[in-house]
Amino acid sequence: MKKILVSIIAAAISLSSLSYFAWNNFSFSNTNEWSAEELRLIQSLSLAELPALSTDPSNRLANDSRALDLGYRLFFDTRLSSNSQVSCSSCHRPELMFTDGLPLAIGIDIGPRHTPSLVGTAYSPWFYWDGRKDSQWAQALAPLEARHEHESDRVSIIRLLAEDALLKNSYESAFGSLPVLESLPDSASPLGTDAQQQAWQDIESNQQAAISGAFANVGKALAAYQRLILPGRTRFDRYAAELAADKEMGETETLNSIEIAGLKLFIGQGQCINCHNGPLFTNHEFHNTGVLAIAGQLPPMGRYDGIRTARKDPFNCLGEFSDAIEGDCTELRFARDENDVVGAQKTPTLRNVSLTAPYMHGGQIKTLAEVMVHYNEAPTSMLSHNEAKPLELRAVELKQLEAFMETLSGPLATSSKWLSAP
Amino acid sequence: MFPKLNLVTAFYIGFSFIVISLISSSAHAANVNNADFRVSSDAGYSIAVYSQLSPIEINKIHSWIIEITDRNNRPLKSANIEMVGGMPDHDHGLPTEPQVTEEVEPGKYLLEGVRFHMQGKWQIIFTIKENGNKDQAILELQL
Numbered sequence A: 001m002k003k004i005l006v007s008i009i010a011a012a013i014s015l016s017s018l019s020y021f022a023w024n025n026f027s028f029s030n031t032n033e034w035s036a037e038e039l040r041l042i043q044s045l046s047l048a049e050l051p052a053l054s055t056d057p058s059n060r061l062a063n064d065s066r067a068l069d070l071g072y073r074l075f076f077d078t079r080l081s082s083n084s085q086v087s088c089s090s091c092h093r094p095e096l097m098f099t100d101g102l103p104l105a106i107g108i109d110i111g112p113r114h115t116p117s118l119v120g121t122a123y124s125p126w127f128y129w130d131g132r133k134d135s136q137w138a139q140a141l142a143p144l145e146a147r148h149e150h151e152s153d154r155v156s157i158i159r160l161l162a163e164d165a166l167l168k169n170s171y172e173s174a175f176g177s178l179p180v181l182e183s184l185p186d187s188a189s190p191l192g193t194d195a196q197q198q199a200w201q202d203i204e205s206n207q208q209a210a211i212s213g214a215f216a217n218v219g220k221a222l223a224a225y226q227r228l229i230l231p232g233r234t235r236f237d238r239y240a241a242e243l244a245a246d247k248e249m250g251e252t253e254t255l256n257s258i259e260i261a262g263l264k265l266f267i268g269q270g271q272c273i274n275c276h277n278g279p280l281f282t283n284h285e286f287h288n289t290g291v292l293a294i295a296g297q298l299p300p301m302g303r304y305d306g307i308r309t310a311r312k313d314p315f316n317c318l319g320e321f322s323d324a325i326e327g328d329c330t331e332l333r334f335a336r337d338e339n340d341v342v343g344a345q346k347t348p349t350l351r352n353v354s355l356t357a358p359y360m361h362g363g364q365i366k367t368l369a370e371v372m373v374h375y376n377e378a379p380t381s382m383l384s385h386n387e388a389k390p391l392e393l394r395a396v397e398l399k400q401l402e403a404f405m406e407t408l409s410g411p412l413a414t415s416s417k418w419l420s421a422p
Numbered sequence B: 001m002f003p004k005l006n007l008v009t010a011f012y013i014g015f016s017f018i019v020i021s022l023i024s025s026s027a028h029a030a031n032v033n034n035a036d037f038r039v040s041s042d043a044g045y046s047i048a049v050y051s052q053l054s055p056i057e058i059n060k061i062h063s064w065i066i067e068i069t070d071r072n073n074r075p076l077k078s079a080n081i082e083m084v085g086g087m088p089d090h091d092h093g094l095p096t097e098p099q100v101t102e103e104v105e106p107g108k109y110l111l112e113g114v115r116f117h118m119q120g121k122w123q124i125i126f127t128i129k130e131n132g133n134k135d136q137a138i139l140e141l142q143l
Helices: A002-025 A036-045 A067-075 A136-147 A154-163 A165-175 A196-203 A205-226 A237-247 A257-266 A303-312 A368-377 A397-409
Strands: B036-040 B044-053 B062-070 B080-087 B099-105 B108-114 B121-130 B133-142
Touching: A002 A368, A002 A397, A036 A237, A036 A257, A067 A205, A067 B099, A136 A154, A136 A205, A154 A165, A154 B121, A165 A205, A205 B044, A237 A257, A237 A397, B036 B133, B044 B133, B080 B099, B080 B108
Parallel strands: none
Antiparallel strands: B036 B044, B044 B062, B062 B108, B080 B121, B099 B108, B121 B133
């Protein structure tokens, strides 16, 4: 009798374990049907929905071929660094979708943040993980003078332009004459070392303005180049196009059933589309998603500090080096700065996400599989609150979402001649 | 942050207006002309909203024209209008702080800096102060 009881219990345990295993690991969804709302959401993510890049009112040469020529040369030029070994392309490597594959960027020294991809960033109103810059050209200036990145300074950079015939010609054809550098120190900046800052203060204010103006033009040229770094069509986009033509279509050669199930979760129960929306899979906004602080650092204030920095930035949209009028600067003028943006970081694009590991603002999460687990659990934020809620997805569903992420990679829509050094 | 809606009415008027249902916002509202709205305030002001981005799309900053008339259908001049909003289902506010920057005509105000960053149900609260009176109106929209 006892034996029978033990057998029954053992059978019950194994049956329930088996059921739990099956529930967790087998797909039950029927992915062959899309609702009208799902079809609309899928099309909203398609690259076909991405409008042509509009002008940047703060950079009148954003679409200028002469500025592009200069920006392209400068992007790959290691002479824009204190040890002549670091260029923009050292961290923004074209072969890695303009990322570096590292948790934290390494320029002259190890930096405090993970290198974000540059793909499609020309569409964003904000730059840096905390949005401390409000244009692509203003962003491009900061690494040049940051101690852990290029560790250069604006006077050294203008000097380089003046002394290299090719760069000088390229600059002057786009922006006109370079400022006069005679009587100026070799190196000076309002942001550099104590000696550089002192040297900067010794320069007359009209000369300071001329140097900072030329320095701003360097950023505008770099932006003219970076505007060309655009995402290309992926398997997902082909599926969206097929679906637009035939709404009844289910599994195809373009996406398999696992990837389609992942897409269904992405726009539905997974809630990924809340922030990763539109054809670039980002709302360009700032969210606190409870990512652990970077090892050795305090939890960052994120957008709360970022917007305050942007407002004070002399290179912002409203500043003297911007080509915009006040009416063009709506993002900066009406930006939100309340407590609810504490700890919020910018939503990155998911285009090419499978090629741009590791993830998050400090590269804290190594793999996409771990990212899915992170969002499924939605841990408590160390600072302020996690906007995301636990998803309670099953293991198989996390795998489906991860499989869908793999469909978002494809060659850039950028001519190959711009993807390697001149 | 989001007071109960009891006096809100939303109705369809003419070509340029759409129905805003307070009970069950249609999931397909974004497919129609989702740009012009009309609501009444608690004290009976009539508020017409004309989005200068039509239809309203996510992730694009734009302006609204807000036209306010009193119970006698006269333009409400020199009013102070504040707009806040958010997504009740997601417990967060607007990504921007829109502000009225100009009264372009008597009773007609320019609201700049409007942007929505998620699809779904949004709730907008207008607070109108005029001549010592304070009044509120709530607009719900589905993007």
